[in-house]
Amino acid sequence: MRISELSSRTGVPVATIKYYLREGLLSPGHRSAATQAQYDDRHVGRLRLIRALREVGQLRLAAIRRVLAAVDDDRTGMHELLGTACYALSSDVDASDPEFAPVRAEVDAFLASLDWQVSPSAPARDELAQAVLILRRLGVPCSVDNLRSHAEAARSVAVREVDQLAEGEERAKTVERAVVSTVLYEPVLLALRRLAQEHESSRRFGPHR
Amino acid sequence: MRISELSSRTGVPVATIKYYLREGLLSPGHRSAATQAQYDDRHVGRLRLIRALREVGQLRLAAIRRVLAAVDDDRTGMHELLGTACYALSSDVDASDPEFAPVRAEVDAFLASLDWQVSPSAPARDELAQAVLILRRLGVPCSVDNLRSHAEAARSVAVREVDQLAEGEERAKTVERAVVSTVLYEPVLLALRRLAQEHESSRRFGPHR
Numbered sequence: 001m002r003i004s005e006l007s008s009r010t011g012v013p014v015a016t017i018k019y020y021l022r023e024g025l026l027s028p029g030h031r032s033a034a035t036q037a038q039y040d041d042r043h044v045g046r047l048r049l050i051r052a053l054r055e056v057g058q059l060r061l062a063a064i065r066r067v068l069a070a071v072d073d074d075r076t077g078m079h080e081l082l083g084t085a086c087y088a089l090s091s092d093v094d095a096s097d098p099e100f101a102p103v104r105a106e107v108d109a110f111l112a113s114l115d116w117q118v119s120p121s122a123p124a125r126d127e128l129a130q131a132v133l134i135l136r137r138l139g140v141p142c143s144v145d146n147l148r149s150h151a152e153a154a155r156s157v158a159v160r161e162v163d164q165l166a167e168g169e170e171r172a173k174t175v176e177r178a179v180v181s182t183v184l185y186e187p188v189l190l191a192l193r194r195l196a197q198e199h200e201s202s203r204r205f206g207p208h209r
Numbered sequence: 210m211r212i213s214e215l216s217s218r219t220g221v222p223v224a225t226i227k228y229y230l231r232e233g234l235l236s237p238g239h240r241s242a243a244t245q246a247q248y249d250d251r252h253v254g255r256l257r258l259i260r261a262l263r264e265v266g267q268l269r270l271a272a273i274r275r276v277l278a279a280v281d282d283d284r285t286g287m288h289e290l291l292g293t294a295c296y297a298l299s300s301d302v303d304a305s306d307p308e309f310a311p312v313r314a315e316v317d318a319f320l321a322s323l324d325w326q327v328s329p330s331a332p333a334r335d336e337l338a339q340a341v342l343i344l345r346r347l348g349v350p351c352s353v354d355n356l357r358s359h360a361e362a363a364r365s366v367a368v369r370e371v372d373q374l375a376e377g378e379e380r381a382k383t384v385e386r387a388v389v390s391t392v393l394y395e396p397v398l399l400a401l402r403r404l405a406q407e408h409e410s411s412r413r414f415g416p417h418r
Contacts, residue, residue: 079414117411128400149369153362158405191337196367202326205288
C-alpha cells in the first residue's frame with residue numbers, strides 16, 4: 001500500500017509517518033518508483049504500537065525508541081520486553097525526600113513477604129512507597145502490612161490480565177496490548193472500586209439494611 | 210484558641226480561614242473581645258475536612274459547600290453522606306457520544322447481575338462505561354461480562370475500606386477519612402497492580418520458570 005493508505009488505515013497523519021521514517025522508528029517502505037514506496041502489514045502493526053505508546057502511554061520519543069528496540073531484538077524475552085514497556089509507563093517519584101527511604105524499605109520488605117518476583121528497580125515500588133507516604137502525611141494510618149487484601153485483589157486482577165496476553169501472537173501486538181491494557185484498565189478498576197464502595201456502604205450504613 | 214493558633218494547628222493560612230468564615234464554610238468563633246474570637250476543636254476538625262476536600266479531593270467551593278451541608282444535617286444518614294462526598298469526587302464524562310448510551314446500558318445490566326446496590330445516578334457508572342468505550346475504540350476486546358474478576362477484586366478492597374470507616378467517630382471525621390482514602394488509595398491499588406503484573410509475567414514468561 002502507499003503511504004496515504006497506510007495513513008488512513010492507522011489514523012496516523014502522513015506528515016507524522018514521514019517523521020517516524022526520518023527518526024528511524026518505522027522501517028522504510030519498499031521503493032516501487034523514484035518517488036513512491038510501498039508499505040505492508042508490518043508497518044501497520046508498528047504504527048499502531050507507536051500510537052498506543054504515544055497516545056495511551058504518553059511516552060516520549062526516547063522511551064518509544066527503547067521499547068521498539070526491545071520489540072525488535074529477539075534476544076529480549078517476553079518477560080523482559082513487557083517490563084521494558086511497562087516500566088516506561090511509570091510516573092516520576094521524588095525519592096530525595098528524607099522520609100521516603102524508610103517507607104520504600106517497608107514496601108520492599110512487604111513485597112518480599114508476599115514472595116512476589118519483582119525487580120528491585122521496578123518503578124512501582126517507588127510509586128507504592130510514595131502513595132503510602134502521602135496517606136500517612138494526611139493522617140491516614142496506613143501500615144504496609146494492612147495492604148495484604150489490596151495486594152491480593154491486585155494479584156487476582158493481574159493473573160487475569162497476564163492470562164489474556166498469553167495467546168501466542170506477534171511480539172509487537174502483545175506489547176501493544178500490554179501497554180494499552182495496563183493504562184486503560186486503570187479507570188475500569190477505579191470505577192469498579194467506587195461502585196463496590198457504594199454497595200458496601202449501602203450494606204453497612206444504608207436505610208434498607 | 211486564637212485564629213493564629215487555629216492556623217498553625219491546621220496548616221491553613223489565616224487569610225484562607227478568614228475567607229472560609231466570610232463564605233460561611235466555617236462557623237464564627239466565640240467573640241472574646243471586640244477584635245478577637247476564640248476557636249475550638251470543632252473548628253480544627255472542620256478545617257481539616259475542608260482541606261481534605263480541596264487539596265485531596267480537588268473539589269470546588271460549591272461542591273465543598275454541599276458536602277459540608279450534608280455533614281451538618283443530622284437527617285442525612287451515613288450512607289447518603291458518604292455518597293454526597295464521594296460523588297463529588299467523580300470526573301466528568303461526555304455522555305453525549307452516540308456510542309455511549311449502549312455501553313452504559315451494558316454497565317447497568319452488569320451491575321444488576323452482580324446484585325450491587327448502587328444508585329442509578331452514581332457517577333462511577335458513567336466512568337466505567339467511558340473506560341470500556343475507550344478500550345474498545347483502541348481495539349481491546351472488552352466484554353463487560355469479562356469484568357467479573359475485576360469487580361470481585363474491587364469488592365474485596367471495598368469491603369476492607371468500608372470496614373475501616375465503621376468505627377463510630379464523628380461525622381466530619383468519617384467523611385474526611387472516606388474522601389482521603391477514596392482518593393489516596395487509588396495510587397496504592399494501581400501500584401500494587403503493576404507489581405502483581407510483573408510477578409505474574411515473571412511466573413508465566415520469566416527466564417526462571
